[in-house]
Structures are given as structure tokens and as C-alpha cells.
Amino acid sequence: MNRAELADFLRRGRARLDPSDVGLTPGARRRTPGLRREEVAQLAGMSVDYYTRLEQSRGPRPSRQMLTALARALRLTDDERDHLFHLTSEEPPRHGWGSPRSSEAESGGASVHVRPGLLLVLDRLHDTPAMVGTDCGEVLAQNAMSKALSGDVSARPLRDRNMLRRFFLDPAARELFPPEDVAEHARAHVANLRAVAASRPDDPEPAALVAELRASSGEFALLWDEHEVAVRRRSTKRFRHPVVGRLELDCEVLLNEDAHHMLIVHTARPGTESYERLQLLRVVGLQTLDPPPPPLPVPTLGTPPPDPRPA
Numbered sequence: 518m519n520r521a522e523l524a525d526f527l528r529r530g531r532a533r534l535d536p537s538d539v540g541l542t543p544g545a546r547r548r549t550p551g552l553r554r555e556e557v558a559q560l561a562g563m564s565v566d567y568y569t570r571l572e573q574s575r576g577p578r579p580s581r582q583m584l585t586a587l588a589r590a591l592r593l594t595d596d597e598r599d600h601l602f603h604l605t606s607e608e609p610p611r612h613g614w615g616s617p618r619s620s621e622a623e624s625g626g627a628s629v630h631v632r633p634g635l636l637l638v639l640d641r642l643h644d645t646p647a648m649v650g651t652d653c654g655e656v657l658a659q660n661a662m663s664k665a666l667s668g669d670v671s672a673r674p675l676r677d678r679n680m681l682r683r684f685f686l687d688p689a690a691r692e693l694f695p696p697e698d699v700a701e702h703a704r705a706h707v708a709n710l711r712a713v714a715a716s717r718p719d720d721p722e723p724a725a726l727v728a729e730l731r732a733s734s735g736e737f738a739l740l741w742d743e744h745e746v747a748v749r750r751r752s753t754k755r756f757r758h759p760v761v762g763r764l765e766l767d768c769e770v771l772l773n774e775d776a777h778h779m780l781i782v783h784t785a786r787p788g789t790e791s792y793e794r795l796q797l798l799r800v801v802g803l804q805t806l807d808p809p810p811p812p813l814p815v816p817t818l819g820t821p822p823p824d825p826r827p828a
Contacts, residue, residue, distance in 0.1 A: 524573065525744055539560060561589070585598075600746040603715035631657050642782060646665070649781075661802060667693055695755050707741055712748050751769055764794055768782070768783050
């Protein structure tokens, strides 16, 4: 059980709620934003003393029933509820009828081996960008359209094939997106990695990536300290391609929990300008794209993170 992380998550969850969000009257003027501890305890059906000790990193391990009550009191999303369970080393409630994860998945991190069936699906998606990656952002396989959209990751050094590492350490990686969308992408990357790290507390891979990015990116460090959590799922993304121009694509993420792999597919809605440009991209392919970027610098231990504030 990670008491410090649990305490921080509870405090931040409480601070972001107004009394009106949970059906309580505001009452007297509050010195700090959010709910009071006694209000959370009331909503969760526990004693104020018990809840206070949880926020002070000195409480006992909550039961599954108590965790469910806390998730309900703090109005947590499904992803945040799962994160709460992971912080106490509990398996989250199952979504739907699915069976538990295999012992292979629970014993270690993500495999770099992509199952043949998943590669077959990737090959069949010949007219839309698709790739297979791990939940920590490692790109394992791309189809031709994915390479045409965002570049051939296989041409880069091994350590540079991680989407998060490139996004936070290589300014050129952000040129693929409109400037006004970059902040949202950053938050989504960090929130997803937070969920992954909590779900695999004994796996050194996500912990090492978090440590590296916190030491090397002031922006990542600030976002990590905000303790947002959200598993990557469906979204709409805008891309700036150097040849075909701006594309607005629907992003579907299909999870393979046993191997911590995900199939990411980008599609354009028929009849739209983005659909026509995607068809053009299929013709253009990789012919006019620039050569692979230079490798990222290897961070030096003890180097302070850069100041994220503008000069």
C-alpha cells in the first residue's frame, strides 16, 4: 500500500469538489476550496478520524467496501476509482463480465512481442494509420499509413521509440500537433502513465520512465504532481502534416490487458476534408517526409529539471 500517494490523491480529490457537486449546501465561507474532511467522511459513511488518518499517510489499509465508498464520495471516474484501488494494492472491480488477468500479465511488465493475430489485424488496416504500442508508450509496430502520418519509429534508436519520451524531450515531436492542442496532449500522456504506474507497482519499467521524465522535463514534473489519472481511450486528434496539411482524426484505442498492449487506429469521417487528405496521404506515403530526427540526449543523473516558466 502506497500511503503517501493515497493521501495525496485523496486530498486532491477532495479539493476539486464543491459542496453543490455532492448535494451539500455551501454554508459558511470556506478558507480553502473543496470539501471538508468531515463532509467526505459523512458521504463515505466512515468516521472523521479514520478519514483524517488516511489523508495524513498513517491510516490502516482500507477494505474494498471502504474504497468503493470513497470512490463514490469523491465522485471518481472509473479510471480514478481503479487508481484508488491500485494505490492500496487491491485489484479494481471488473468492468463487465470479463475474466481476471492471466498470471503472466500480473507477474511482470509489457512484452515487446506482438501476437501474430494482432499483427494480422494491423496489416489489414491498409487505408488508415494504425500502430501497436505498450501502455508505457513504446511503439512496437506500425503500418505504412502510420509511418506516413507521424514518421517511421523503427528508424529511430531503441530508446527513442517511446512516445512519451519523445513528446516531453524532443520539441520537434510536438510540431505534429496544432500548438493549441499540445497542452491537452501533455496532460493526457501524464494521466495515462499515472494509471499505468499504479496498476503495475512492482514493475520497474513505468517507474523508471516516470523518474527519467520527472528529472528531465519540468513540464512533466509539474503535471505529475497534479495527480490526474485517466486511461487512454477514444478521442479526436488534430494533426499538422507537412504535405497534406491539417487532419482531424478519430482515435480508437483497443486494449489488450494480458500483454499491456494497445492497438491505436486513426480514422477520418467519410465526406470530410480530412478524409480526402487521408486518401492523399495514402498515395504520398513516405516519399516526401524528412529523414529521422537525431537521437535524444541521454539524461545525466543529478541534472536538475529545466524551469518550465517562460524566460
